[in-house]
Amino acid sequence: MFLSPDHELIRETARDFALQRVAPGVRERDEAEAFPHDLIPELADMGFLGIYHPTEYGGAGYDTLAFCLVIEEIARWDASLALTIASHTSLGSGHIALAGTHEQKERWLTPLAQGKVLAGWGLTEAGSGSDASGMKTTAVRDGAGWVLNGSKMFITQGSVGGVFVILAVTDRSKGAKGVTAFVVEAGTPGFSHGPKFHKLGMNSSDTRELRFEDVRIPDANRLGDLGMGFVDTMKVLDGGRIGIAALGVGLIRGALEESVSYAKQRSQFGSPIGDFQAIRFKMSDMDMWMEAGRALTHRAAQLKDAGRPHTREASIAKLYTSEHATKAALEAIQIHGGYGYTKEYHPERFLRDAKLLEIGEGTSEVQRMVIGKKLMG
């Protein structure tokens, strides 16, 4: 696919930033499980924390394709940081952009899209993941406001976020139609987070449990109509899955580029290992996965930007790139031999990071359920 000059410029800007600023400390951040606080203002200055949100609300005013280009370039080096950007933009901020009133967007979306504050999005609970409608967190009417009680599990930006969109049950008798979204700001009394999760990968992204104990918020914090939280959540996830797909493309590209570079300089039996057909075939497959994954991802992005249905396309792109990111990382480790099994080289981190893409924002099984439902009606 050919990119417009504007999109080319965004890609080049993101590529330079990733090389100059993101790549150098990526192994240390992974090892230390350290959130890159210093990079957030730089991302904000470039407009990368609100790339497709309207300029009226502090965003850069581009589109989902531009978002995918940025996510791919960052994920090529640091999937944790790409996850931070993607979840902030498409989940927390995305839900406010989708369902917020003008006043709510001015109040919350503007600082989020400007990158002054990071967003979190709380759907998952300890007992409800794939079947999110089984959530237990409640919001109960209390005079002019609401009182929230419950908890949310595995929330990205859990301790570094300032604005959270939280899904809660407002009418248990209505099932999924009794779920409503609310904005809860960090620092609201009764709202706290748990300790850092030590994860397999995505180590420098922040993942926490969120807790709500008699958290009082005004009705002005209700996002969207009463009972529409779950319907809006499905739309938010359609957009979020495009971001995860772009993350997968970046990881496949990382695995491929690291492999090509290593295969050129590593010699065995008197030849660079890249001269062996067995190694070339692995890299050819990775190249094909990258191109196919990028085409699927950009197609889903363009459908979203055109305001056309994209649930199936977002699921297909996410499913394809996430499963192939894991495969590509495994092949990259194989190509690196014993060195690939060490933390001296990138591929082992690519593998640990890629696995999350098959779980977050709907597991691979859930994506197949979404696609299957579209097929069977």
Ligand SMILES: Cc1cc2nc3c(=O)[nH]c(=O)nc-3n(C[C@H](O)[C@H](O)[C@H](O)COP(=O)(O)OP(=O)(O)OC[C@H]3O[C@@H](n4cnc5c(N)ncnc54)[C@H](O)[C@@H]3O)c2cc1C
């Ligand atoms: C690092 C990280 C960051 C995350 N960030 C966020 C966030 O910011 N906000 C948020 O709300 N959530 C977040 N999550 C949660 C994530 O979306 C869930 O973990 C995911 O949706 C799966 O839910 P679960 O973990 O409860 O697994 P479960 O739903 O318990 O699934 C367990 C297994 O059963 C399978 N399964 C379940 N139902 C079916 C079925 N009907 N048919 C076939 N197989 C099925 C699943 O595919 C999976 O293999 C994050 C998770 C992680 C690990």
